[in-house]
Amino acid sequence: xxxxxxxxxxxxxxxxxxxxxxxxxxxxxxxxxxxxxxxxxxxxxxxxxxxxxxxxxxxxxxxxxxxxxxxxxxxxxxxxxxxxxxxxxxxxxxxxxxxxxxxxxxxxxxxxxxxxxxxxxxxxxxxxxxxxxxxxxxxxxxxxxxxxxxxxxxxxxxxxxxxxxxxxxxxxxxxxxxxxxxxxxxxxxxxxxxxxxxxxxxxxxxxxxxxxxxxxxxxxxxxxxxxxxxxxxxxxxxxxxxxxxxxxxxxxxxxxxxxxxxxxxxxxx
Numbered sequence: 723x724x725x726x727x728x729x730x731x732x733x734x735x736x737x738x739x740x741x742x743x744x745x746x747x748x749x750x751x752x753x754x755x756x757x758x759x760x761x762x763x764x765x766x767x768x769x770x771x772x773x774x775x776x777x778x779x780x781x782x783x784x785x786x787x788x789x790x791x792x793x794x795x796x797x798x799x800x801x802x803x804x805x806x807x808x809x810x811x812x813x814x815x816x817x818x819x820x821x822x823x824x825x826x827x828x829x830x831x832x833x834x835x836x837x838x839x840x841x842x843x844x845x846x847x848x849x850x851x852x853x854x855x856x857x858x859x860x861x862x863x864x865x866x867x868x869x870x871x872x873x874x875x876x877x878x879x880x881x882x883x884x885x886x887x888x889x890x891x892x893x894x895x896x897x898x899x900x901x902x903x904x905x906x907x908x909x910x911x912x913x914x915x916x917x918x919x920x921x922x923x924x925x926x927x928x929x930x931x932x933x934x935x936x937x938x939x940x941x942x943x944x945x946x947x948x949x950x951x952x953x954x955x956x957x958x959x960x961x962x963x964x965x966x967x968x969x970x971x972x973x974x975x976x977x978x979x980x981x982x983x984x985x986x987x988x989x990x991x
Contacts (some may be wrong), residue, residue: 742900749943760908761866764800766836772804779844780949781889788890799866803839805893810846821856828858835860838867855879871904878903 772789773783783789792803797807806827824841832839839858845851855876859867869873878899882892 757904757906757908758870761799761871761905763798763905764836764862764866766800766834766862767804768834768836770796774802774804776806776808779807779842779848783888783890788894790982791894792897795897795901798905799864800836801863802834803835803897804832804839806839806841808841808843810848812846815857817854820854824856824858828860832860835862838863851892852883866904871900874903875900895922 770793772793774785774789774792775785777785778956792805795801795803811823814823818844820841823843824839827841828837828839839860841856841858842853843856844853857872875896878896879892882895885892887895
C-alpha cells in the first residue's frame with residue numbers, strides 16, 4: 723500500500739510538471755494578454771537610435787547598454803522606443819497636465835513619427851512614492867501601438883515594476899514581452915492555445931487511468947493480504963491442535979461447554 727501511495731504521488735508530480743511544460747512552452751502564461759488582430763511591422767526607413775533614454779532620476783545602471791538592448795523592440799515592431807524618467811516638477815499638478823507635457827515634449831524634440839515616447843513623472847519622494855506614467859505616439863506608431871497594444875504594454879510594466887529586477891531589466895523585459903505579444907500571429911496563437919488544452923486533456927485522462935489502476939491494485943493488495951493472514955491463522959490453529967495432547971483438547975472442549983452453559987443460564991435469568 724505504501725508503494726502504491728508513493729507511485730500515486732509520483733504520477734501527480736509528473737502530471738504537474740507536464741502541465742507546466744505545456745503551458746510554458748506555448749508562450750501563453752497567465753500574466754500575458756492575447757491579441758485580437760495581426761499587426762504589420764512599420765517600415766519607416768529610419769534607423770534605430772540607441773540614445774533613447776533620459777534618466778533624470780539616475781535609476782538606470784547602464785543607460786547606453788540598455789538603450790542598445792531595446793533595439794529588439796524596434797526590430798520586431800519598427801517602432802523606436804524612447805524613455806524619459808523625469809524628476810519631480812511641482813508645476814505639473816494634474817495627470818492631464820503631465821499628459822500634455824509628454825505630447826508637447828514630443829512635438830518640440832522629435833521629428834520622426836515612428837517613436838513610442840514613454841514618460842515617468844516622479845513624485846517629490848521619488849524613492850518611495852510611485853509616480854505617474856504617460857506616453858505619446860508618432861503618427862506612424864498607431865498602427866502597431868494601438869489601444870490594445872498600449873494596454874498590453876501597461877500590463878507588462880505593472881507586472882515587472884514591483885519585482886526585484888533592476889530598472890534596466892524592467893524596461894527591457896517590458897518592451898520585449900510587449901513586442902512578442904502584439905506582433906504574434908492571431909491564428910498561431912489560437913492554435914497554440916488549442917494545443918495546450920488538448921495536451922492538458924490527454925494528461926488528465928492518462929492520470930485518471932493511472933489513478934484507477936493504482937486504486938484497483940491497492941484493493942487487490944489489501945484483499946490478498948487479508949487472505950494470506952487468514953490462511954496463516956488457520957495454519958497456526960491447525961498446528962496448535964495437532965501439537966496439543968488429546969486429553970487437553972477434551973478438557974478445553976468441556977470447559978468451553980461449561981462456560982457456555984453458565985452464559986446461557988445467566989442470560990435466561
